[in-house]
Amino acid sequence: MHGRPRKPQRAADATASTAKASKLKDLQSQLIHNHHLRLYTDEAISVSSKLLQINPEINTAWNYRKFAFQQKNLHEATNSEHIKSLVDGELRVVEMALRENPKSYWAWYHRKWILSQGLADVDFDREFLLLDQLLKDDSRNFHGWNYRRFVSKLKDVPELKELEYSEHMVMNNFSNYSVWHNRSVLLSGLLNNKAEGFIEREGILTKEYGLVHDALAAGSKVQSGWLYHLCLLHQTITPNEISLISSWPPHESALVLSANRDTGYFFVNTQKLPIVLYFNQTVKGVNPSSVIVNSMLFKxxxxxxxxxxPTKSEKAACWVTYLQFPDMESWEAKIYVIEVKIDHSEAIISSCSGSQSMHPLNFRFTLSLNCDNLEFAESVDELLDWTDVGSLGVESNDLVRFLVK
Incomplete structure (x- = not known):
């Protein structure tokens, strides 16, 4: 753990490990039995407590405790004091687990889950005391820093105050990557939300460059300092406005569809042609109203x-649509121009900062058909393999094939 040497195992330790494994196996069997039968008695729940005290990494035990907690809260809790005792009991189990493994994902998540239920007032003094103790033992415990942001948000602690705390911790140890990362998260939020005192980015970033310069001056090989410097560069060069940084087909490209793979032209084996937009940041609002495709071939x-x-949030930096080819028997031997315009740019919104694209964006490409072999076939459909892929997963594979051409 962060360069801490491991001690060689002694014979006595090996014996203790064997006994521990035997006890662990017995407790696991009891837990599975109780979980299967949905036994939520105090005795059954105590089995999971003993198990997690030995090994906090057994996720089934944490899930069992969630079911037990909900069962007791919904059917047995009679007053607020009883509910508070249930909450405190879960928090104590988490604390015992963290003594065994301060970096247990499941233990930290369970503590967040309990407090997120909002069933009892949070003892913030207790939470911050726990964090102080754990971060004192290992100030690089990123689980602790993540949990600190969670608790601070729950208590409505100003992000500026947390930023000041992170500066104090940075000055104690310039090589602490976790605290640098915590600072980068806080700083990004303050800048993107244009919090009071953080509207003028240049002045804020100049101060941050000074802080990281001091860290690098103390030790130029401090990797965490360089990573934070990289974060500052990103904040410096990333514009607030949305812009289209790439597209497929490329601007002014000329696509020639061919029925023959060996002609060197663009071979198509589906009746769909993708158009890909890649923005400089995650955006939402990409639809036929905000992005207009003009062509004689497509509507x-x-x-x-x-x-x-694919994402349920409908937010992404990369967006794709598929142009469905019309009946190619009606195609003429000419070049078709396809133009993509983003005129109503205010409809496309940054999902991070809420800013809108201020400038119209557009690109164009041409599309034509290689008709060299048409006389040898009864129809174009015999020449071109129109395989209707149907699903998004296959369409994505087609997209990859298009992009590597």
Whole structure:
């Protein structure tokens, strides 16, 4: 753990480990039995407590305790004092688990889950005391820093106050990556939300550059300082305005569809052509109203824009739509121009800062059909393999194939 040497195991330690493993196996069997039968008696719950005190990494035990907590809270809790005793009991189990492993994901998550239920007033003095003790033992425990942000938000502690605390911790140890990361999260939030005193980015970033310069001057090989410096560079060069940094097909590109893989032209094996937009930040609001595709071949109104990778939040930096090819028997031997315009740019909004794109964005490309072999076939459909892929997963694979051409 962070360069701490491991001690060689002695014979007595090996014997103790064997006994511990045997006890652990017995407790696990009892837990599975109780979980399967949905036994939530005090005796059954105590089995999970003993198990987690030995090994906090057994997620099933934490899930069992959640079910037990809900059962007792919904059906047995009669007053606020009883509920508070249930909450305190869960918090004590977490604390015992953290003594065994201060970096147990499941233990920290369970503590967050309990407090997030909002069933009892949070003893913030107790929470911050726990954090002070754990971070004193290991100030690089990123679980502790994540939990501190959670508790601070729960208590409505001003982010500026937490930023000042992180500066104090940085000055104690310049090589503490976890506190640098915590500071970067706080700083990004204050800048993006344009909090009071953080509207003028230049002055704030100049101060931060000074702080990291002091850290690097104390030890130029401090990797965490360089990583924070990289974060500051990102904050410096990333514009607030949304911009289109890449697209496919590229601007002014000329696509020639071919029925022959060996012609060197663009071979298509689906009846769909993707258009990909890649913005400089995560955005929402990409739809046929905000992005207009003009062409004689396709209708803009029926297009569906999807985030890549697929996400329920409908927020992404990369977006794709598929142009459905019309009946190619009606195609003429000419070049078709396809233009993509983002005229109503105020509809596309940054999901981070809430800012809107201020400048119209557009690109264009051309599309034509290589008709060299049409005379040898009864129809174009015989030449081109129109495989209807149907699902988004396969469409994504097609997209990769398009992009690597």
């Amino acid at each position: 803009n109104e029926g297009l569906v824009w999807k985030p890549l990778p």
